[in-house]
Amino acid sequence: MIERDDWLLLTYKVPPEPARRRMALWRKLKSLGAVYLLNGLCLLPRTADHLRQLKILEHEIAEMGGEAVLLEATPLDAAQRVRVVERFRADRDAEYRELIERCDGFEGEIAREAAAGKLTYAELEENDEDLKKLKAWHAKIAALDFYHAPLGAEAQTRLDRCETLLEAFSKQVFEAQAENAPDRDEAPR
Incomplete structure (x- = not known):
């Protein structure tokens, strides 16, 4: 700060x-x-x-x-300083708000794929890339958040939740793929 x-x-x-x-x-x-x-x-x-x-x-x-x-x-006085700082915070909050909306979309996508049984490595890889993009975007916003915009903490919380959801989804994928793998103890026919 x-x-x-x-x-x-x-x-x-x-x-x-x-x-x-x-x-x-x-x-x-x-x-x-x-x-x-x-x-x-x-x-x-x-x-x-x-x-x-x-x-x-x-x-x-x-x-x-x-x-x-x-x-x-x-600033000429404290009120002027507050006005300027609030402008910086408002700009960052607008960016954080957009990031939070994208987190909503990410969470919805994970839920839809899990509900539809799309438990594949391709889906996991795609979601992993999406999360990396969200994290990179968050890092860019946070680097410009000179005065700790109010939505900064919520954006971090939502990003953490996305990571937790992806982790749970990855476990589902690993389990589903293990169930679909040929049994290694069976002899080929």
Whole structure:
């Protein structure tokens, strides 16, 4: 968790075309965890890494023919700090909410496959890959959760539950496959 009360503020203006360059810039800023206060005006907690990344983006903006100003910002009072922190938390909660919805889907898929008797290694492998994707996505969100968004704990709990369900499903698959395996004590006919 970041305890500091200062941020890096980037304000920029880039040419409207080509749109793909503007979108690439926006994606880079969002991937850093930036919060947009207005179009072309965003904040990140002040860290050495964020400063380095924003300086690189400032250079990219200039290469696009745009303008950028990078400043340090501090809140005027506690209420302003709370407002900014809540913006960061709201962005992360939106991402955690989507992850939780995907966990719902994962849990439903496991239940459907178990109920339908789809207890195969192929299904297990597919579900294992899905869980790995959910874990990787969670790790990305958590890395940008600078101020401990409220849904972070629930997202972790749901991810843990998905892992427990997959573990139980894998035991069912192993048992089903063992039952379907030819008896090794029988002589071939």
